[in-house]
Amino acid sequence: MRYVALDFETANSDRISPCSIGLAKMEDGKVLDTFHSYIYPPSSYFDPSNIAIHGITPKDIAGAPDFKSLWEHSLLLFIGNDLVIAHNAPFDIGILRAMLQYYHLPVAPLNYTCTVRISRKVWPQMQSHRLVDLSEHFGFEYRPHDALEDAINCGKVFFQSYHHTQDYSAFEVQQYFLHKHGIQFQRMTGGFSPLFEKQEPQSNSLF
Incomplete structure (x- = not known):
């Protein structure tokens, strides 16, 4: 199954201040294509x-x-119909939604999930679930706070979380994996409230 990892960097604390975006289209932990601007x-x-x-x-x-x-x-076009993943999805998906609304663009019904939540469920013994610490743990090369690097390593963490599943390329297997850990694919639709329902407490720094 293909998925697209997403990361924004922002100019300030405002959700309409993204100054950089990185996207990595991946399949089974391998990078198929990237986009950065x-x-x-x-x-x-x-x-x-x-x-x-x-x-x-x-x-x-x-x-x-x-x-x-x-x-x-x-x-x-880059995202297409692929699952979108982000490390601390409420932040990145919140920015995406805010920007779509700011420019009066249709809110795309994207399926997405969060690798922070997945990490906390799959590796509860880890003291830190920041992307930089997960990357170090798994031996990924990493340059923190570069949007494209963050996206790629987010995608690698996602793959690590389920790659022992026998048929890990199947969408149904990933759904089962997430369901087993009490996590569902979420769907970005109109309005803001769904993004902030039932969110787990977040640390100040996830990267």
Whole structure:
């Protein structure tokens, strides 16, 4: 089964401030295709604390496309009908939804799930479920807070969580795996509230 791992970096704490996006289309832990772009966000103030995290500055996004252009010409086609995964999905899917609503674009009915929730269920013995710590544990090469690197390693973590299943390429097997651990695919539809129902407490830093 193919899936698309998603990661945003933001200019500030506003959900309409994504300044970078990374997507990795993967199958059975292997990268099939990638997409990365800077974004010129509606909320374009760069908080120094955000710059300190990801290193992106206003100079980097000068001349970058806005989200509407990226969505209509690249992102929607790249994602297609594949399952979307993210490490702390309420954050990344929340940004995606906020941007679609900001530009009055149809909210795509995407299926998605969260590798933080999966990690906590599958490896409860781990003291940290941050992406950087999971990457180190599994020996993945990793450059934190690069949107594309985050997306790729999110996809690798997802694969690690179920790859011992005998027929791990089947959509039904992944559904069974998630159901066994009390996790279901969620669906992004109109409105905001579904994203925030029954969410587990999150740590301040998941990366």
